[in-house]
Amino acid sequence: MALSDSVxxxxxxxAKTLAEALPYxxxxxxxxxxxxxxxxxxxxxxxxxxxxxxxxxxxxxGVLPVVVHGGGPQISAMLDRAGVxxxxxxxxxxxxxxxxxxxxxxxxxxxxxxIASWITQAGAEADVRGVGLSxxxxxxxxxxxxxxxxKDPGSxxxxxxxxxxxxxxxxxxxxxxxALIHAEQDYIPVVAPIGVAKDGQTYNINADxxxxxxxxxxxxxxxxxxxxxxxxxxKNGELIRKLTVAQAFxxxxxxxxxxxxxxxxxxxxxxxxxxxxxxxILDGRRPHAMLVELFTEHGAGTMVTK
Numbered sequence: 001m002a003l004s005d006s007v008x009x010x011x012x013x014x015a016k017t018l019a020e021a022l023p024y025x026x027x028x029x030x031x032x033x034x035x036x037x038x039x040x041x042x043x044x045x046x047x048x049x050x051x052x053x054x055x056x057x058x059x060x061x062g063v064l065p066v067v068v069h070g071g072g073p074q075i076s077a078m079l080d081r082a083g084v085x086x087x088x089x090x091x092x093x094x095x096x097x098x099x100x101x102x103x104x105x106x107x108x109x110x111x112x113x114x115i116a117s118w119i120t121q122a123g124a125e126a127d128v129r130g131v132g133l134s135x136x137x138x139x140x141x142x143x144x145x146x147x148x149x150x151k152d153p154g155s156x157x158x159x160x161x162x163x164x165x166x167x168x169x170x171x172x173x174x175x176x177x178x179a180l181i182h183a184e185q186d187y188i189p190v191v192a193p194i195g196v197a198k199d200g201q202t203y204n205i206n207a208d209x210x211x212x213x214x215x216x217x218x219x220x221x222x223x224x225x226x227x228x229x230x231x232x233x234x235k236n237g238e239l240i241r242k243l244t245v246a247q248a249f250x251x252x253x254x255x256x257x258x259x260x261x262x263x264x265x266x267x268x269x270x271x272x273x274x275x276x277x278x279x280x281i282l283d284g285r286r287p288h289a290m291l292v293e294l295f296t297e298h299g300a301g302t303m304v305t306k
Contacts, residue, residue, distance in 0.1 A: 021295040028294055029062040031221040032181065034276075036211035037115070037284060038070030038226065050287045051226075052118035055188055056128045058290065064181045067119075067130075067190045068214060070207030071103075071111045078106050090150055095164040095204050103204045104194055108134040112192040119188050128186040135169075135195035136202065138176040141210065143167030143195035143203045167195050167203030169210060172217035181218075208267040216274025223271045224293060225264055226284025231302030232257055232265065243304050245269050268304040278305045 035055070042048060058065045072093075079086055079102050087094040095103060112132040119130030135141025146168045148161040180187040191214065193207040208225060215223040232240045232251060243251065248265050251257045257265050261281075268279035282289050282301025293300040 024295040025061050028221065030064060032064045032066065032215075032218045033058065033222045033224065033294070034066045034068060034211050034215035034218065034220045035290065036068050036070070036208055036223070036225045038072070038207050042069065042071070042111070042115075042284075043073060044285075047285060047287070048115070049118055049122065051284070051290075052115065052130070053122040054288055054290050055119055055130075056123035056126070058294070059123070059128050059186055059188055060126055061295075063294070065188055066177060066181065066214060066218065066220075067115065067188060068193065068207055068211040069107075069111055069115055069190065070193060071107050074111055075103050075106050078102050089148075089161050089163065092148065092161075092163055092166070094162075095166050097165070100165040100202060100204060104134075104202060107192040107204075108132075108136075108194050112190055116190045119190065123186065123188075126186065128188065130190050131180055131187050132190050132192070133176070134192040135205065135210065139173045140176055140191070141169050141195035141205065141213070142171040142173070143197050143205060144170045145197070145203070165201070165203050167197065167205045169195060169205060169213040172213045174214070174217045177214070177218060206263070208264055209270075212267040212271040212274070212276075212279070215271045215276045215279070219275055220271075221277050222294070223268070223276050223279040224290055225268065225279065225281045226289065227260075227264060227281060228283070228285060229261070229281075230283045231281045231300075232261060240302050241299065243302060245272055245304065245306060248304050265304070272304055272306055278303050280304070 055065050082102055084098045116130030116132035146163055146166040148163055149158045150161050152159050177189050180189045193205045193210040195203050195205050211223060230239050234240050248269050252262055252265055264281050271279045280293055280301045280303045282293055289300045
């Protein structure tokens, strides 16, 4: 086959792919999709730029995306540079005042504006713009201090653990997000997981939890949790493509889901319980994972539904 023929064949293959995506593009037309973008994939510039371009493509295909990002590895790196020592209880970072200061600087500052800027650059020709926000803007996320308990190894009694300035979303006010999503201009909101309590104190919030709370408040059709793994794996290491909420609970109970997958599944369950049609845990390191999930028949990760 001549080179010009193979180039032409590639063009026909692309057209076929687009045509096959039509039912899915219609399904998500003017539907809200909340994307939690985090993990180590966020630290790689090339992957991050591909993510930004995919977010722009979603917007131009009629989807209404909202991005929520994390930044644990970046916070750890900045704390090391600033010489701030972290304490961990059961794998959870205790956020004291100096840690909170660094966390807000990294999340609301460096990371948030970088992602918003990459979206704006990727969407320059069609004038799609990323807008960086945190939960402190326009009363977006009001928090209460997170309460955690643990069993004392000796007495086996439940003890309250103080994680410092770690919050749980108490109320999400989606007014500002809705204004941006439905504006005449093409804006993509990018939200940092920082909230504020009624007394004005700033709190760090788990980014997965924020994504779930925002998805629920917006009545999103989908929540996509982009992470560092393929999804939930069964006991043989095979990807589980679909779980009901009941099956997701069972996967946590019987030890199928372990470690960091447990809070992700809990977030997916909470989002579905809050009215989101489905939450999907998928590998954000693979280019175009969101497009495969939304616009193809087979999807890309583990979907949790009612």
